[in-house]
Amino acid sequence: MMKTEPTTYNLLDSISYPEDLRKLSVEQLPEVCEELRQDIIQELSCNPGHFAASLGTVELTVALHYVYNTPYDRIVWDVGHQAYGHKMLTGRRESFCTNRKFKGIRPFPTPVESDYDTFTCGHASNSISAALGMAVAAAKKGEKDRHVVAVIGDGSMSGGLAFEGLNNASSTANNLLIILNDNDMAIDRSVGGMKQYLFNLTTSNRYNQLRFKASKMLFKMGVLNEDRRKALIRFSNSLKSMAAQQQNIFEGMNIRYFGPINGHDVKNLARILRDIKDMQGPKILHLHTVKGKGFEPAEKEPGIWHAPGKFDPETGERITADTSNLPPLYQTVFGETLVELAEKNPKIVGVTPAMPTGCSMNILMQAMPDRAFDVGIAEGHAATFSGGMAKEGLQPFCNIYSSFMQRAYDNVIHDIAILRLPVVLCLDRAGLVGEDGPTHHGVYDLAYFRPIPNLTISSPMDEHELRRLMYTAQLPDKGPFVIRYPRGRGVLVDWKCPLEEIPVGKGRKLKDGKDLAVITLGPIGNIAARAIKRAETEKGLSIAHYDLRFLKPLDETLLHEAGRNFKRIITIEDGARKGGMGSAVLEFMADNSYTPHIERIGVPDTFIEHGTVQELYQLCGMDEEGIYNILIKNDE
Numbered sequence: 039m040m041k042t043e044p045t046t047y048n049l050l051d052s053i054s055y056p057e058d059l060r061k062l063s064v065e066q067l068p069e070v071c072e073e074l075r076q077d078i079i080q081e082l083s084c085n086p087g088h089f090a091a092s093l094g095t096v097e098l099t100v101a102l103h104y105v106y107n108t109p110y111d112r113i114v115w116d117v118g119h120q121a122y123g124h125k126m127l128t129g130r131r132e133s134f135c136t137n138r139k140f141k142g143i144r145p146f147p148t149p150v151e152s153d154y155d156t157f158t159c160g161h162a163s164n165s166i167s168a169a170l171g172m173a174v175a176a177a178k179k180g181e182k183d184r185h186v187v188a189v190i191g192d193g194s195m196s197g198g199l200a201f202e203g204l205n206n207a208s209s210t211a212n213n214l215l216i217i218l219n220d221n222d223m224a225i226d227r228s229v230g231g232m233k234q235y236l237f238n239l240t241t242s243n244r245y246n247q248l249r250f251k252a253s254k255m256l257f258k259m260g261v262l263n264e265d266r267r268k269a270l271i272r273f274s275n276s277l278k279s280m281a282a283q284q285q286n287i288f289e290g291m292n293i294r295y296f297g298p299i300n301g302h303d304v305k306n307l308a309r310i311l312r313d314i315k316d317m318q319g320p321k322i323l324h325l326h327t328v329k330g331k332g333f334e335p336a337e338k339e340p341g342i343w344h345a346p347g348k349f350d351p352e353t354g355e356r357i358t359a360d361t362s363n364l365p366p367l368y369q370t371v372f373g374e375t376l377v378e379l380a381e382k383n384p385k386i387v388g389v390t391p392a393m394p395t396g397c398s399m400n401i402l403m404q405a406m407p408d409r410a411f412d413v414g415i416a417e418g419h420a421a422t423f424s425g426g427m428a429k430e431g432l433q434p435f436c437n438i439y440s441s442f443m444q445r446a447y448d449n450v451i452h453d454i455a456i457l458r459l460p461v462v463l464c465l466d467r468a469g470l471v472g473e474d475g476p477t478h479h480g481v482y483d484l485a486y487f488r489p490i491p492n493l494t495i496s497s498p499m500d501e502h503e504l505r506r507l508m509y510t511a512q513l514p515d516k517g518p519f520v521i522r523y524p525r526g527r528g529v530l531v532d533w534k535c536p537l538e539e540i541p542v543g544k545g546r547k548l549k550d551g552k553d554l555a556v557i558t559l560g561p562i563g564n565i566a567a568r569a570i571k572r573a574e575t576e577k578g579l580s581i582a583h584y585d586l587r588f589l590k591p592l593d594e595t596l597l598h599e600a601g602r603n604f605k606r607i608i609t610i611e612d613g614a615r616k617g618g619m620g621s622a623v624l625e626f627m628a629d630n631s632y633t634p635h636i637e638r639i640g641v642p643d644t645f646i647e648h649g650t651v652q653e654l655y656q657l658c659g660m661d662e663e664g665i666y667n668i669l670i671k672n673d674e
């Protein structure tokens with residue numbers, strides 16, 4: 039049954055902020071959790087967002103706000119997609135129905151929205167570093183009573199940044215608590231050695247619990263102080279490694295390890311948090327949780343229920359529209375075409391940093407499991423790993439969301455571009471992505487990749503162009519080749535065109551015109567084409583339209599033609615206005631002494647919030663109406 043009217047809750051309705059929660063008894067916490075979980079299910083069923091992760095952290099969220107003095111004490115959520123319960127307990131339950139909507143609650147915690155949100159969330163693996171910074175700052179300011187807690191998932195723990203944070207935490211004076219929320223899932227299944235290591239730790243559960251109890255008792259009795267504790271750890275670790283040929287990696291780094299414990303027993307969780315809260319030195323608490331906990335379909339298929347869209351909260355049936363007559367997703371075209379190419383070219387391999395389903399690399403994984411790699415949330419590694427394979431003769435297609443590629447900038451320069459290694463860098467989610475907001479918009483790649491020598495940078499206007507660019511990119515001697523395309527559907531229902539080469543650096547004149555020229559890059563060219571048609575029909579203008587296809591190398595013949603023939607040129611791109619395609623055209627015209635009036639349509643120099651892509655296009659003047667208004671401006 040769909041949610042029709044607000045449900046009333048016995049305890050949850052009395053909690054607006056954590057102070058209210060802290061007035062309850064420990065015995066009441068399970069009921070709070072049950073109500074909070076139900077409320078998340080009800081809310082998400084009609085206003086979609088990240089779902090399964092927040093169900094898995096209900097007890098942790100309640101326990102944290104119960105035990106810690108938030109917001110004075112700092113909780114740093116990693117990614118923040120698991121923090122819906124946190125939002126509801128921190129003054130945003132009433133407005134939660136606007137979550138992820140334009141002008142509504144933001145998709146991930148951010149201090150811009152609430153004092154309870156301590157840092158920027160969205161990109162994985164930053165929580166330990168940020169929390170360590172806060173802990174050090176607190177100590178420097180003499181705030182001895184301020185506690186800092188980082189909450190990081192097992193998937194996010196696979197990221198290099200998390201390891202850097204751990205490494206630094208182990209050797210810097212701090213009292214940080216790291217909570218490892220281990221549900222054995224990223225968006226898809228967790229991968230890698232850390233996941234295996236955490237699983238193995240489970241098997242030594244009894245040992246860790248015994249050790250925790252013993253050390254607590256000795257502390258209480260005054261037998262154990264910090265120096266003796268460290269000596270004891272060294273002694274117990276050496277005994278343990280002798281016995282089990284294995285050392286706890288965290289303990290080995292001087293980070294005290296507790297767990298693993300059941301992350302859904304809220305009373306026990308609160309008790310343990312209280313016990314370890316004031317212990318000196320860095321600590322890690324390892325929780326076992328179930329992604330999707332308490333909602334059976336999500337527990338069974340947490341991958342699908344990571345962000346399932348609307349659903350019926352009673353039956354668990356997902357509400358999906360019939361898409362059979364719609365153009366395909368660019369992601370499907372990418373995945374299917376990659377398999378087609380890999381069947382013919384044995385050198386092709388696929389790489390994804392933890393987004394196999396999102397980018398459709400899972401199609402290659404299923405068809406050719408030994409030729410596709412999910413490397414975990416490790417974009418920098420994905421790029422360098424691809425470079426290594428390319429150096430030895432393979433042809434990697436490394437697919438990374440545009441905004442996550444920001445993490446791999448130096449890897450692309452240092453480990454791919456300098457040696458001109460033939461890696462195809464597929465930038466999925468290029469352009470404004472919608473409800474995930476400013477952390478996830480893929481709007482900087484054109485500007486950040488354009489200055490790098492040896493790179494070819496392209497963007498297809500439709501599915502056929504995507505297939506042709508993918509085909510072209512894997513031909514011999516093409517060097518590093520970037521292909522950027524957006525989240526969502528293309529424009530051609532019949533997308534399976536023959537695979538043909540596109541000459542590198544060659545754009546297209548889509549139509550001639552006399553009054554002004556429009557230069558576009560990528561799928562936004564389709565919106566521009568509609569606006570052009572309207573301006574011609576309604577205002578009698580004659581407008582030339584060029585699809586540049588390549589930002590690098592630029593089609594100089596095409597640009598000379600535009601520079602020679604037009605006094606007014608409008609560039610349109612789904613990316614930052616500063617530094618991208620429009621800037622490249624400006625530079626070209628200036629360098630060649632052309633003096634047209636150039637207007638650049640693109641994302642302005644500000645962080646764009648969340649909303650539907652359509653709403654955000656409108657906000658940036660990049661929708662059909664916005665483009666039309668610019669086209670006719672001088673004609674009014």
Ligand SMILES: Cc1ncc(C[n+]2csc(CCOP(=O)(O)OP(=O)(O)O)c2C)c(N)n1
Binds near residue numbers: 094117160192392415
């Ligand atoms: C740098 C970066 N890469 C990829 C993602 C996409 N992403 C969001 S959540 C997630 C999985 C996180 O797994 P985990 O930390 O275990 O959290 P869980 O969902 O299991 O609670 C991924 C890959 C991201 N947000 N940031």
Ligand SMILES: CC(=O)[C@@H](O)[C@H](O)COP(=O)(O)O
Binds near residue numbers: 088119345467474525
């Ligand atoms: C939290 C996060 O970073 C991902 O879950 C992201 O929201 C996925 O985006 P897509 O839905 O575009 O794959």
Ligand SMILES: [Mg+2]
Binds near residue numbers: 191192194220222223
């Ligand atoms: Mg996980």
